[in-house]
Amino acid sequence: MIELRHVIKKFAGRMAVDDLSFTVSPGEIFGLLGHNGAGKSTAIGMMLGQVWPTGGEVRICGHDVQANRRAALQRVGAIFEAPVFYDYLSGFRNLEILSTYTAPTTPARIREVVEWVGLTGREQSKVRTYSHGMRSRLALAQALLPKPELLILDEPSDGLDPEGIHEMRQTILRLQRELGLTILLSSHLLNEVEQLCTRIAVLQKGKKVFEGNVADVKAERGKVALKTRDFAAAEKILRAQKLITATAEDKFITLTEGRSTAEVTQTLVAAGLAVEGIWQHEQTVEDFYLNLIKPPALKN
Amino acid sequence: MFLAQLKNELWKLFGKKRTYIGFGAFLLAQTAMLLAFKYTRWQSDVERLLNGNGYLATEFISVLTVSVVMLIPQIMLLMPLYATLVGGDLVAKEAEDGTLRMILSRPISRLRLLFVKWMAGIIFAMVLVLALGLTAMSFASLMFPWKGMFVFAPGQAFSVFTANEGLIRFMGSLLFMAVNASVMVSVAFMFSCFNMKPAAATILALSFLFVSMVMENIPFFDRYENWFITHHFKCWLLVFKDPAPWLQIAQSEIILFAVSATAFILGAMAFQVRDIKS
Numbered sequence: 001m002i003e004l005r006h007v008i009k010k011f012a013g014r015m016a017v018d019d020l021s022f023t024v025s026p027g028e029i030f031g032l033l034g035h036n037g038a039g040k041s042t043a044i045g046m047m048l049g050q051v052w053p054t055g056g057e058v059r060i061c062g063h064d065v066q067a068n069r070r071a072a073l074q075r076v077g078a079i080f081e082a083p084v085f086y087d088y089l090s091g092f093r094n095l096e097i098l099s100t101y102t103a104p105t106t107p108a109r110i111r112e113v114v115e116w117v118g119l120t121g122r123e124q125s126k127v128r129t130y131s132h133g134m135r136s137r138l139a140l141a142q143a144l145l146p147k148p149e150l151l152i153l154d155e156p157s158d159g160l161d162p163e164g165i166h167e168m169r170q171t172i173l174r175l176q177r178e179l180g181l182t183i184l185l186s187s188h189l190l191n192e193v194e195q196l197c198t199r200i201a202v203l204q205k206g207k208k209v210f211e212g213n214v215a216d217v218k219a220e221r222g223k224v225a226l227k228t229r230d231f232a233a234a235e236k237i238l239r240a241q242k243l244i245t246a247t248a249e250d251k252f253i254t255l256t257e258g259r260s261t262a263e264v265t266q267t268l269v270a271a272g273l274a275v276e277g278i279w280q281h282e283q284t285v286e287d288f289y290l291n292l293i294k295p296p297a298l299k300n
Numbered sequence: 301m302f303l304a305q306l307k308n309e310l311w312k313l314f315g316k317k318r319t320y321i322g323f324g325a326f327l328l329a330q331t332a333m334l335l336a337f338k339y340t341r342w343q344s345d346v347e348r349l350l351n352g353n354g355y356l357a358t359e360f361i362s363v364l365t366v367s368v369v370m371l372i373p374q375i376m377l378l379m380p381l382y383a384t385l386v387g388g389d390l391v392a393k394e395a396e397d398g399t400l401r402m403i404l405s406r407p408i409s410r411l412r413l414l415f416v417k418w419m420a421g422i423i424f425a426m427v428l429v430l431a432l433g434l435t436a437m438s439f440a441s442l443m444f445p446w447k448g449m450f451v452f453a454p455g456q457a458f459s460v461f462t463a464n465e466g467l468i469r470f471m472g473s474l475l476f477m478a479v480n481a482s483v484m485v486s487v488a489f490m491f492s493c494f495n496m497k498p499a500a501a502t503i504l505a506l507s508f509l510f511v512s513m514v515m516e517n518i519p520f521f522d523r524y525e526n527w528f529i530t531h532h533f534k535c536w537l538l539v540f541k542d543p544a545p546w547l548q549i550a551q552s553e554i555i556l557f558a559v560s561a562t563a564f565i566l567g568a569m570a571f572q573v574r575d576i577k578s
Contacts, residue, residue: 011575041577041578042577045575045576045577048404048405049404050401050404050405050575050576050577051575051576051577052573052575069407069409070407070408070409071407072407073405073406073407074407076405076407077405078402078405080398080401080402080405080578081578082398084397084398084399084402085399085402086312086315086316086399088315088316088317089311089312089315093311093315096308097308097311097312098402098403098406100301100304100305100308101305101403101406101407101408101413102406102407102408103301104301104304142402146406152405
């Protein structure tokens with residue numbers, strides 16, 4: 001659905017996106033993470049034909065965005081942070097205006113979308129009277145008008161209160177479940193990404209530093225939490241038996257390839273050390289992300 | 301689809317209050333000038349001018365005469381301001397507000413979008429001039445009778461017409477004024493397509509017009525007057541010459557159309573290569 005191949009973008013000599021490649025398959029919810037200025041919005045801009053790449057190729061729905069932007073964006077909806085509209089016009093009029101930039105849209109279709117996002121009854125009010133949450137729903141409505149197959153969400157929860165963030169998260173899940181949309185989500189809210197996305201890519205200073213499944217990130221293969229009264233003694237025994245390759249924070253062990261937690265437990269018990277607990281460590285996306293973007297000297 | 305897009309562009313343009321600043325200012329200026337003409341020496345000066353040239357002043361101090369008297373300073377001073385204000389907003393305001401990014405996430409080409417916006421600007425210019433002309437006549441008719449027309453513009457025209465012929469000339473002058481306003485909108489629109497604030501686009505367009513006017517009036521540049529856009533703006537007054545120099549008017553109009561088209565093309569080129577970011 002989305003394909004970026006060796007995409008580069010320079011602004012006045014500054015590298016904003018550096019050799020970025022990734023693919024988003026149909027039906028996925030893909031998260032794009034990175035600090036401010038990491039290149040997320042620039043990458044999204046290139047996907048939507050708003051920012052011209054300096055090099056590389058961006059394909060959306062099978063079409064090259066630069067060569068055939070019209071075909072590429074025909075079934076794409078997008079939402080940006082801090083949704084802005086023509087405040088002096090009604091929500092319905094805003095939707096009418098925005099729909100004409102894609103294809104003729106009937107009032108019935110607009111009403112259908114308004115109902116889907118839960119704005120029925122307020123669509124004829126001027127947008128200046130809308131709360132932030134209502135604007136977000138209107139933004140979603142305009143994105144859904146062209147019956148999209150792909151939804152690009154650039155910081156959709158930006159500025160929302162916790163209730164609004166929860167509502168947006170549920171809506172995104174509903175979009176995928178009920179409409180089967182492919183979703184690319186750029187967000188600072190790592191908890192949100194963890195709950196929504198199936199895969200993520202992390203950008204740092206314009207470069208992709210990670211791409212993988214959220215499930216893999218959380219599992220952090222090989223890292224096991226061990227709870228025992230004497231961690232130092234346990235480490236000594238396990239190293240002697242070549243069952244582990246590393247330890248961290250006096251509570252984590254990294255198993256040698258092919259070894260299991262059962263062997264670790266048996267070895268420690270046989271050596272007279274009580275094992276109070278041993279389990280596969282599941283880190284949060286936040287832990288993973290923060291560790292990933294740390295300067296090398298500070299990494300575990 | 302083009303008509304639907306144009307209709308929506310006009311909704312956006314005429315839906316916001318700042319679009320009406322020009323209309324409001326013109327109404328105020330016209331009221332002030334009408335009262336000034338009626339109650340100061342202005343009217344008696346015009347009467348003396350007519351009498352001094354062998355015309356019966358009472359036959360020519362009329363709705364049409366006063367309308368043109370009111371229009372001359374407004375066209376020179378106020379129209380550039382309000383035409384460039386709206387022209388400068390057309391693209392730059394949407395970029396500043398962030399709505400342009402939302403529009404450009406849709407499969408409309410940049411050229412098409414600009415063309416629709418430009419057309420909306422041209423329609424605004426025409427409506428502005430039409431409103432200006434009609435309100436001038438309406439206001440003048442409150443205090444003056446419907447009689448012959450007298451036009452005096454130093455260096456451009458000194459003519460008298462019957463009421464019917466005067467009305468035809470007046471409507472013709474509105475047409476050429478609309479072309480002038482369209483060119484002003486186009487120049488501001490061009491700057492608006494570059495990466496700048498709406499106010500900057502308006503100021504640059506006004507500066508361009510101001511520099512053209514100043515240079516045109518420097519004696520040294522007399523022989524180059526055809527190179528200055530403001531020189532061609534005067535053709536709305538040439539309509540009141542008797543006989544009207546139609547060839548000269550046609551030449552000026554062609555140049556103005558060319559300037560307008562060039563402004564659009566330059567703006568479109570700049571906009572096409574621009575990166576639209578939040």
